[in-house]
Amino acid sequence: MCVFRVSLFFLLLLSGLERSTASDESFHHSVHRVRSHKPSRRHRAANDGGLRFEPVPYSKKLELNSSGKIHCKVAGGVAPTAQWFLNEEDPLPEGVASMNGTLLVTEADRRHSGQYTCKATDGDHSITAKINLDIVVSPRVLEPASGQQLHVSAGQEVSLNCRATGEPEPTTHWDRNLTILHQQQEDVDIEGGVNSTSSRLLLLNNGTLYIRNATEQDSDRYGCTAGSAAGLARHELVLIVHPEGELPPQESSGVAGKAVLVSVSVAGAYMILVLALMVYCRRRRLRRRQRGEKMELEMAEGREKLVEDGEDKKVVQNGAAQNGRLLPLDKDSGADNSEVSGISRASKKSGQYDQLSRSLLTEQITLGRGEFGDVMLAKIDMSQVKKNRNRDDSDIEADLKPVLVKALTTNDEVQLAEFRRQLELFSRVRHEHIVKLIGLCNEADPHYMLLEHTDWGDLKSFLIATRTRDENEEYTSRVGPAHSIPLPEKAVPPLAAAHRAAVSRQLATAVARLAAKRLTHRDIAARNCVITSQLQLKLSFPALTRGPHSHEYFKLHDQVIPLRWLPFEAVMEGEYSTKSDVYMFAATIWEIYTKAELPFAKLNDNSVLERLKSGTLEWNVPDSMPEKLGSLLKRCWSKSPTDRPQFTDIAEELTAIVQDLTSENVSQVSITKAEE
Structure with a gap:
């Protein structure tokens, strides 16, 4: 190729000596046309559009004393380079470094907060992107204590305190049995409100929930949630209102009574401690004797087992698998092989x-x-x-x-x-x-x-339960009656935007942990996740190929696979990897934002397979999904595994999305309070 180009160059050069200046332009275009037939990598890179960021760096919030990084990825040009600066072009502070276009923070400190600029350069061309780095402290609920139980008598006045710390200072709110308490509810008002003197439940400005004349109907689970741009924290307490007169009378509050009570308590605690130490020492001596006898028995059994294993290997080599076991069982010897x-x-x-x-x-x-x-x-x-x-x-x-x-x-x-x-x-x-x-x-x-398993069961059933009757009817009319799913008798409140993003981030951190261990799941879907009553997602593996979710599996080459959740390389070539898990993760996030719709519900399995083979199967991004998350999922659905992002990057971007949504919610709450 090089000899061909050199020969062609000299040939055109000799012919150019006999032409005018106008002919030189024709010579330039001729060379360009010849090269366009055999483009080199450098030539393709030079025509890969203008210099740009993919994706554009975004602002980030880091927990105090934690580590983090912000990527600045550049596309276009020939050989672009990226460098980070503080403000416009100031040197980076101590503890912050720029490495291959990535801003690294080893241990976040308050002095690291500020504006940073990523400057990408390619020859004479350069572009910049500015982001803000905030150092925050996640909210922490101080009161009530997690799992606290409060017993009161009917007719009493009750104060439930909700106190939290964090930077920026978090806002707090109360909920009852996961339903947020607000001014529009019956018998609930805020401090200074029109009905604040008559409402039984009063939300004070300092975060306290005040209950007048408590009744047994007030017995329930109450949650205190603290939120800020740094995240969310929540503690629950259980309020138990007993019938009047059933609570034991309070102890005397006199000084003499307190002194006697303290003395008796100390003496009782000392006696219990002595007895506990005696029992502990006796049990420890007994276990030591038992351990010594057991070690002798295990050593004897181990010597016998070595002989048995040597004989068993000769028998097992030609054995066939039995029902429910991986190798045959020698029932006469009693050994489980x-x-x-x-x-x-x-x-x-x-x-x-x-x-x-x-x-x-x-x-x-x-x-x-x-x-x-x-x-x-x-x-x-x-x-x-x-x-x-x-x-x-x-x-x-x-x-x-x-x-x-x-x-x-x-x-x-x-x-x-x-x-x-x-x-x-x-x-x-x-x-x-x-x-x-x-x-x-x-x-x-x-x-x-x-x-x-969890108390709320699988994520798919939970998402379906969050649908309203109108949403379910609209989905059925859109995809056909074959996908009609009966709603549960008890509806579940829909997930807020911040909750959906938080659940998505939880799934990302779970699969990122698998990837870090070089493990793959191979069947990530809402049906294979479970969720708790605290909205905590856990990745599981029921894989019900026959049962309520059997229509979500497809038999191909004697293998039952989750066709609609898998990329091309996993379906057609059987190549499962972290990148195929990335594809399936994105499909599961799509389920979260569509309330468990079936992917490509209008297509039958054979049509999905044919479009997957031809490369024409395209995912749509739900309207309810944040723009940044939609862009992330599109990269996760890339047809080439190498173009899909790593789970560490996915988790970081989802963390930023959650923080942005939390900031918007906190700002909206602040505006609402100011208007009130």
Whole structure:
């Protein structure tokens, strides 16, 4: 190619010696036409539009003493460079650095607040973008204490204090059973309002909720929420109003009475402490003796097990999988040789998950069938799980919690591998927005995987419950009666804009944690997330391929896949990666903002597949979605995996979106209060 271009250049140069100045222009265009047939990378870059930011840097708020970064990505030009400055062109303060177009803050300090400028340069051309960096302190509720219970007698006057700290100073509001208390409600007014002297519930300017002449109907859950540009914080208390006269009388407030009470309390506490130490020392000596005997037994059993394993390997090599087990079971020897049991034995030593008895499960309800067996909902006594984990024989109060049960009843090797993969996924990752692996029941067939569940259930059902009747009818008329979904009897208030963004950010941090561990989920969707009554999302994995969500799966090449949530490379080539999870994450956020509509509901499965193959399947951005979030999702749906963003960047952008929405809400509340 180089020889061809050099020869062509000299040929045109010799011919140009015989032409006029006007001919020189023709020579220039001829060379350009020749080069356009074989464009080089440099030539394509030079014509990739003008110098621009993609995306434009945005202002950010950082928590005091935390670290953070702001990206300044440049497109266009040939070899653009980006550099950050304080204000216009001042040097960056100590603790802030500019590296490859990224503004790095190692430990946020109040002196780092201010305006920063990103300057992108390409030869003689340059562009700038300015952002504001604010150092904030997240709101923290001081009063009431989380989970506090307040007992009062009917007829009393009650003051519920709501105090919080943070920078900027947060605003507070009260809610009752998740319904915000405001002036327009019956029997509720604000301090200084028209009906402030007669209303039973009064919202004071200092954040206190004042209840006059309390009745038993006032017993409920009350929440104090503090919000600012730095985020949200919420504590709940339970108010219990007893019938008049049922509360015990208050102790004497005299000095002598208090002195006697303090003396008796100290003496009683001392006696309890001595008894507790005696019991503790006795139990510790007993456990040491038991541990010594147990170690001797384990050493003897270990030597015998080495001999058994050597013999078992010869038998297992030609074994076939049985129903619900990964390898055959030698019932005569009493040894459990299944791969799941082998994994669980090794994992129990490493503390990854517990081996539990299925007798701990109660109130089992079958939800449907998953990829390798039945999926059930049950309850488990977590106090017994803790006793099993700690090997403690003491009596503990029962603590029933909902749990998702996934049974292994298949002998297909692919599904057995998927069962092991999910066990590893939930045992290796610990995150507040990922369900916990409670344990594994493998003492009999079929094996059970136990996953944490929540009081409000799956996210899809919750989103459908937030629809109004008119919204559900409009959706049915738009996509057809085949997608008509009956609304629950009890409607749920719709999520506010800040709540939807916050839930989206929670999902982003959960999948980012998986990506950091080099793990993939492969079925991210609203049906596979659960949500708590505190609006805390947790990533789960019911994967009900048969049941209420079976229409969301499609059988392709003997594999059942969530077709409408997957990118091309996962469907056609079976390539699952963090970038395919990015695509599915964006589809789930789309579900959150459409109240669990089915993606491409007007198309049947075959039409979706054909459009995915031809590259004509296009996602639409809901009108209710913030513009920045819509732009982010479009990048997540890029047809090329390399063009999709990383989860760390997604989490950062969602954090900024949540902060912007919170700032708007705080400003709106302030304006409303000022107008009132």
